[in-house]
Amino acid sequence: MMSSYSVTKPFVSVYVLAMVALQFPHSVLSLNHTNAYLNHICIKGEGTVKGNSYEEAVKGVIDHMSTYLGYGFVNGAGSDGPTKIYAKIQCRPDASESICRSCITTALPEIRRKCPNNKGRIIWYDNCLLDISSIYTLGKIDYRYIFYMYNSKDVSSNKMAFNKNTKALLYELKEKATSKKEIPYRRDYLYAAGEESLGTTKVYAMVQCTKDLSAKNCSVCLDWIMAKLPKCCNGKQGGRVLSPSCNFRYELYPFVKT
Numbered sequence: 485m486m487s488s489y490s491v492t493k494p495f496v497s498v499y500v501l502a503m504v505a506l507q508f509p510h511s512v513l514s515l516n517h518t519n520a521y522l523n524h525i526c527i528k529g530e531g532t533v534k535g536n537s538y539e540e541a542v543k544g545v546i547d548h549m550s551t552y553l554g555y556g557f558v559n560g561a562g563s564d565g566p567t568k569i570y571a572k573i574q575c576r577p578d579a580s581e582s583i584c585r586s587c588i589t590t591a592l593p594e595i596r597r598k599c600p601n602n603k604g605r606i607i608w609y610d611n612c613l614l615d616i617s618s619i620y621t622l623g624k625i626d627y628r629y630i631f632y633m634y635n636s637k638d639v640s641s642n643k644m645a646f647n648k649n650t651k652a653l654l655y656e657l658k659e660k661a662t663s664k665k666e667i668p669y670r671r672d673y674l675y676a677a678g679e680e681s682l683g684t685t686k687v688y689a690m691v692q693c694t695k696d697l698s699a700k701n702c703s704v705c706l707d708w709i710m711a712k713l714p715k716c717c718n719g720k721q722g723g724r725v726l727s728p729s730c731n732f733r734y735e736l737y738p739f740v741k742t
């Protein structure tokens with residue numbers, strides 16, 4: 485089900501491993517499509533480049549990858565002289581192909597502006613992740629970065645019970661997301677969303693890994709970020725932990741349509 489693809493352009497060779505799109509049974513859309521910018525990182529350790537040819541090469545790789553967004557995940561590679569370019573695009577599985585594409589169209593110039601000259605750069609939005617690196621990381625968990633976001637308001641109910649309930653929901657979703665071994669080339673591979681009630685409080689959550697990970701590594705990645713739950717989100721009305729390889733989010737309102 486995987487097709488490989490390559491083209492040669494003046495500045496760049498693009499090798500895109502595209503995942504073939506299957507029709508998703510029910511079209512899933514986010515309730516509010518505010519595609520918020522979340523964070524970015526300029527990877528100092530990967531060094532810098534000068535001049536426009538690197539940027540043109542990156543754009544060539546991403547533009548090419550953007551024609552394969554039907555699955556919500558695509559990885560590609562290219563080079564600018566001796567500098568390798570490895571890129572990953574992961575969209576939220578409930579974002580349509582056009583929402584995914586428009587997210588990447590926003591992300592690419594934005595990360596260029598934020599990290600001029602950096603070879604390695606990653607940017608997170610609500611609907612997509614764009615990861616550009618000179619190091620090959622496909623299939624590997626990227627432990628280098630992690631960040632939290634939370635709603636500053638506390639829940640009005642029993643905090644301890646709320647934390648316990650939220651944690652249980654996230655672990656249940658992790659199991660769900662990583663048990664889909666048999667269908668690796670679906671949009672919802674390594675992804676799960678769900679909800680749970682505790683008294684009158686309803687918690688909505690989702691977990692997600694980039695689709696290059698194995699189910700096992702997705703599980704390892706989610707364990708790593710979920711262990712940060714008490715640190716980030718103790719009794720908070722909403723919270724997220726994000727890394728380049730996996731993320732979770734919970735809110736007291738529905739943010740994904742199932």
Ligand SMILES: *[C@@H]1O[C@H](CO)[C@@H](O)[C@H](O)[C@H]1NC(C)=O
Nearest residue numbers: 515516518520736737738739
């Ligand atoms: C999304 O919609 C819900 C209600 O459906 C609302 O409570 C929430 O604040 C909205 N979130 C954003 C980021 O606009």
Ligand SMILES: *[C@@H]1O[C@H](CO)[C@@H](O)[C@H](O)[C@H]1NC(C)=O
Nearest residue numbers: 623624625626697698700701
């Ligand atoms: C899992 O991740 C590790 C480190 O991130 C990597 O070395 C390994 O190859 C991955 N395993 C699989 C089966 O993808």
